[in-house]
Amino acid sequence: MTPLRGIVLAGGRSSRLGGRHKPAISIGGVPIVARAISALRAAGADPLVVGDPAGVPDGVAVVREDPPFAGPLAAVAAGVAALDPASGGVILLLGGDMPYVTPATxxxxxxxxxAVAVDGDGRMQPLCAAWPEALLRERLARLGDPADRPLRILYDDVEPARVTIGAREAMDVDTPDLLRAALAEADAAGE
Incomplete structure (x- = not known):
């Protein structure tokens, strides 16, 4: 069986949400980061969180990128570095502000x-993706210092498979309007 692990990125400044730590916000009574962890576990992945531990369930490992707030590429690199190498493994990357990603996706x-998720408009969601572990480690090593570099460079010269997801799954909680929409979605679903 292929080792499957997940890295949840939960270390941003949440500046568009007034500094309120997005992953710890409860949607349907459950912190967004805990929802992401639950989806990873249901998909068979062992989760690791990179960033702030607020809202992370007990028993889930949390590490921090160095320096803190060095961006998502640095967070991915810190997460991968914290994992013991697994031959033939796959690493799922998931934003800690995506409350509705499903285990099926x-x-x-x-x-x-x-592979990378794409929304209905064909936009890539690079923090909803899967990488063969060996390829991800090789790319990170070749890139050098990841601090304050854009995540998109991880995808240079790689043509990932595209997995289309619906608007609900693609929703991330970045702004007050998107938070209201996510909360309304939970209410409508009876969560």
Missing amino acids: LHALAQAAP
Whole structure:
């Protein structure tokens, strides 16, 4: 069986949300980061969080990128560095502000790795992706210092499979309007 692990990125400044730590916000009574962890576990992945531990369930490892707030590429690198190498493994990357990603989507991404979720408009969601572990480690090593560099460079010269997801799954909680929409979505679903 292929080792499947997940890295949840939960270390941003949440500046568009007034500094309120997005992953710790409860949607349907559950912190967004805990929802992401639950989806990863249901997909068969062992989760690791990179960033602030607020809202992270007990028993889930948390590490921090160095320096803190050095961006998502630095967070991915810190997460990968914290994992013991697994031959033939797949690593799922998931934003800690995506409350509605499903285990089925994560499983589809893992099966197609390297793969990235795309929304209905065809926009890539690079923090909803799967990488063969060896490829991800090689790319990070080749990039050098990841601090304050854009995540998109991880995808240079790689053509990932595209897994289309619906608007609900693609939703991330970046602004007050998106938070209201996520809360309304939970209410409508009876969560």
